[in-house]
Amino acid sequence: xxxxxxxxxxKSRSSVYVGATLGAVALWFAVYWQLERVSxxxxxxxxxxxxxxxxxxxxxxxxxxxxxxxxxxLVVFGMGIVRSFFSPERTRALxxxxxxxxxxxxxxxxxxxxxxxxxxxxxxxxxFVSAGVPLGVTFSFLIAAPMVNEVALGLLFALVGxxxxxxxxxxxxTLAIVCGWVIGRLxxxxxxxxxxxxxxxxxxxxxxxxxTAADRIGAGVxxxxxxxxxxxxxxxxxxxxxxxxxxxxxxxxxxxxMGKGAWWSVPAVVLLGAPMYSNAAGIIPVVEALLSKxxxxxxxxxxxxxxxxxSFPEMVILRxxxxxxxxxxxxxxxxxxxxxxxxxxxxxxx
Numbered sequence: 001x002x003x004x005x006x007x008x009x010x011k012s013r014s015s016v017y018v019g020a021t022l023g024a025v026a027l028w029f030a031v032y033w034q035l036e037r038v039s040x041x042x043x044x045x046x047x048x049x050x051x052x053x054x055x056x057x058x059x060x061x062x063x064x065x066x067x068x069x070x071x072x073x074l075v076v077f078g079m080g081i082v083r084s085f086f087s088p089e090r091t092r093a094l095x096x097x098x099x100x101x102x103x104x105x106x107x108x109x110x111x112x113x114x115x116x117x118x119x120x121x122x123x124x125x126x127x128f129v130s131a132g133v134p135l136g137v138t139f140s141f142l143i144a145a146p147m148v149n150e151v152a153l154g155l156l157f158a159l160v161g162x163x164x165x166x167x168x169x170x171x172x173x174t175l176a177i178v179c180g181w182v183i184g185r186l187x188x189x190x191x192x193x194x195x196x197x198x199x200x201x202x203x204x205x206x207x208x209x210x211x212t213a214a215d216r217i218g219a220g221v222x223x224x225x226x227x228x229x230x231x232x233x234x235x236x237x238x239x240x241x242x243x244x245x246x247x248x249x250x251x252x253x254x255x256x257x258m259g260k261g262a263w264w265s266v267p268a269v270v271l272l273g274a275p276m277y278s279n280a281a282g283i284i285p286v287v288e289a290l291l292s293k294x295x296x297x298x299x300x301x302x303x304x305x306x307x308x309x310x311s312f313p314e315m316v317i318l319r320x321x322x323x324x325x326x327x328x329x330x331x332x333x334x335x336x337x338x339x340x341x342x343x344x345x346x347x348x349x350x
Contacts, residue, residue: 017214039063061243075127080223103137111144136184144176191326266342273306302342
């Protein structure tokens with residue numbers, strides 16, 4: 001009888017947990033879809049000069065902070081539940097080795113269909129890494145998500161036609177796949193921060209097959225408590241830096257300096273763009289200004305790629321997950337790929 005009562009209690013507890021989780025997820029989506037409107041309303045109450053650089057920075061900060069933290073919480077929670085079904089060894093067995101190339105393609109494709117800026121893509125990257133997904137595969141996603149999306153493609157289609165937009169899509173995807181594959185081949189998992197390696201290797205979060213839904217939801221909550229608790233301050237610092245750059249970057253000066261097609265302009269714009277931060281939509285005014293001033297197409301695209309794929313705020317956030325050496329390898333590999341794309345476009349569309 002006691003066993004029957006125990007089973008009934010477990011089922012009742014699981015039903016409550018599932019119901020509460022579904023309600024929380026529904027509330028998450030309801031809040032998330034209103035973030036932009038609510039953040040604009042909140043900034044409107046601040047004593048800031050309208051349409052000023054300070055107001056632009058404030059809009060960015062008030063909107064991006066809850067957005068990125070909410071994305072991180074949801075993704076880590078979901079990954080925590082997934083990890084309760086699969087041991088790290090089984091996850092790596094499914095995705096490593098001969099499957100890694102396919103994984104890079106799948107991750108880059110997923111990145112194309114997720115309209116995230118670089119900082120917003122970091123939560124998914126953290127979730128993938130903590131779940132034991134191969135490092136190179138996660139980098140393919142991290143590169144593709146901000147760089148190749150519908151905004152960038154739509155911009156190129158409107159400005160320079162469908163052929164250039166299609167070539168950009170092909171080369172952007174290729175860059176994400178190849179760079180991720182190269183990083184994967186280097187076997188740099190040991191250059192992740194120690195706490196991330198412990199999460200990937202640990203067995204304590206793996207739950208037996210007979211576990212209840214409540215147990216698995218608890219594993220997701222524990223993952224949020226552990227991972228989000230470790231990285232949230234770095235996210236705030238990164239977004240704060242991004243807000244300052246977003247509001248105060250001298251776009252007119254950049255356009256006047258880079259409106260040239262000299263051979264050195266491609267590496268120059270990569271160096272100039274990497275410390276900045278913007279999504280594809282935010283970089284549109286600079287791209288339009290550069291093209292209107294006669295900048296070479298490859299130079300302009302290299303600048304856009306470096307701004308949205310190698311942003312300094314993104315590196316600040318990733319520093320909690322990666323060692324400085326791994327970040328340096330990531331920046332170096334992606335920068336070389338961007339240089340290649342820039343020079344190739346300049347040669348094809350001179």
